Amino acid sequence: MRLLLTSDTHLPLRAKRLPDQLLAELQRADVVLHAGDWVDEATLDLLESRSRRLIGVYGNNDGPGLRARLPEVARADLGGLRFGVVHETGPAQGREARCAARFPDLDVLVYGHSHIPWDTTAPGGLRLLNPGSPTDRRRQPHCTYLTATVDDGALTEVTLHRLPPR
Structure with a gap:
């Protein structure tokens, strides 16, 4: 099962569209x-229409429309692993x-907010993955996704993809 992990798309504030x-x-x-x-519901609509299966949560910059459509925390069993998705995890x-x-x-927790790619394993085995942002690199050298x-x-073949400068 192939997974695409992303976060912090911030459209259309940080970019006009998702990278090709x-x-x-x-x-x-x-x-x-x-x-x-x-940030905008159009991005959710786009991903819903083009994805076989979408698991998403709202973040701190998402307004009432997105919060009405998405949970704060999502959980799913994917290929025998227990996944969770959340926006913020704190410092x-x-x-x-x-x-x-x-x-x-959980076995794997996917999170966002910091725009900093992260891949670590907590004591006890919880894998923590942050894909960074495909549209807003902030202080990172590249925009990214996983x-x-x-x-x-x-969970195998976890790959950080660096996007070319826009």
């Missing part, structure tokens, strides 16, 4: 996970322990 490379990944993904800060210091305590029933594969109950 990310849109091309939609066609290859079995599941798309978006960790919030869509980087102590994140692993804090998330492991908050989500003891792809991954779930195979026989294991």
